[in-house]
Amino acid sequence: NAGVMQNPRHLVRRRGQEARLRCSPMKGHSHVYWYRQLPEEGLKFMVYLQKENIIDESGMPKERFSAEFPKEGPSILRIQQVVRGDSAAYFCASSPGPGTGELFFGEGSRLTVL
Amino acid sequence: TQLLEQSPQFLSIQEGENLTVYCNSSSVFSSLQWYRQEPGEGPVLLVTVVTGGEVKKLKRLTFQFGDARKDSSLHITAAQTGDTGLYLCAGGGGNNRLAFGKGNQVVVIP
Numbered sequence: 001n002a003g004v005m006q007n008p009r010h011l012v013r014r015r016g017q018e019a020r021l022r023c024s025p026m027k028g029h030s031h032v033y034w035y036r037q038l039p040e041e042g043l044k045f046m047v048y049l050q051k052e053n054i055i056d057e058s059g060m061p062k063e064r065f066s067a068e069f070p071k072e073g074p075s076i077l078r079i080q081q082v083v084r085g086d087s088a089a090y091f092c093a094s095s096p097g098p099g100t101g102e103l104f105f106g107e108g109s110r111l112t113v114l
Numbered sequence: 115t116q117l118l119e120q121s122p123q124f125l126s127i128q129e130g131e132n133l134t135v136y137c138n139s140s141s142v143f144s145s146l147q148w149y150r151q152e153p154g155e156g157p158v159l160l161v162t163v164v165t166g167g168e169v170k171k172l173k174r175l176t177f178q179f180g181d182a183r184k185d186s187s188l189h190i191t192a193a194q195t196g197d198t199g200l201y202l203c204a205g206g207g208g209n210n211r212l213a214f215g216k217g218n219q220v221v222v223i224p
Contacts (some may be wrong), residue, residue: 005154033192035214042216043157043202056211101145101206105156 005074005109006092006106014114019079019086021109025094032075034060034067037089049075049096055098082113116142118215126221130192136217137203138185145173146186147212148177149202158204193222 025032030074032112034046045059049069052064058065064082079086089110093103119138127133137146145164161170162181163186170177174197176189186220189199200219204212 022194033211035136040216041202043212043214045211045213048211059211064168101147101204102159102162102211103147103157103212104159106150 001007004092004094004104004106006090007111008108008109009107012112012114013082014079015083019082019111019113021077021079021090021092021111022074023092023094023106024074024075029094029096029104031095031098032069033093033095034075035093035105037091037108043091046077059063066111067074075098078109084113085106085110087113118205118213118220120201120203120215120218122218123134123216124219124221125172126223127193127224129195129222132189132191133193133220134187134189134199135220136216137186137188139205140184143205144183145206146183147204147206148186149189149204151202151217152198167208188218190220193220193224195222198222201221 007022032049035043035044046058047067048056052071064080066078089108091105091108093105095103121136124169135214148160162179166183168179174191177195178187200217200223202214202217204214213219
């Protein structure tokens with residue numbers, strides 16, 4: 001499968017725990033984006049990364065959230081000390097370059113915080 | 115913040131009927147994308163429109179970009195049950211920081 005791969009598809013955490021979501025972009029794509037989707041709110045941009053660099057993190061909360069895209073391995077979105085309001089679907093997308101507006105999305109990781 | 119308003123939010127029609135949904139903004143976009151999302155899945159890109167007034171066709175789907183590049187419409191001819199889904203419009207910003215509308219939920223009844 002050459003598409004964007006996300007795991008886990010479903011994750012349940014208790015308040016205060018950490019959540020790690022992983023994303024492998026499409027082959028040949030070096031640009032990765034994370035979006036969050038809440039019911040009734042639509043998709044919201046969180047962060048844009050290239051290999052080893054965060055390009056734009058203006059949509060990501062300043063506290064508890066971090067993202068990385070190392071030279072080797074998948075991109076990781078990390079949420080520390082999760083709260084119930086973090087429950088959402090987190091989508092990763094990749095593109096071959098910036099500015100095209102054409103993103104290829106994974107199937108998402110659905111986080112539930114108890 | 116660039117806001118995209120999609121209407122109607124929900125639309126239910128009989129198979130074989132036609133429908134049109136809309137995406138409107140007060141901002142000008144250099145390009146606009148339409149995606150379709152099914153339950154439990156990620157959005158899938160359908161089309162990108164770039165030029166004001168542009169019309170693109172994808173089988174029974176017709177996409178139009180407004181002359182002023184602030185709005186777009188999606189028209190489905192002779193809808194089929196497979197057209198059921200959430201249709202999302204998105205406009206960018208630089209760095210593919212797309213602003214998404216909340217979507218048009220379309221249900222086609224057999």
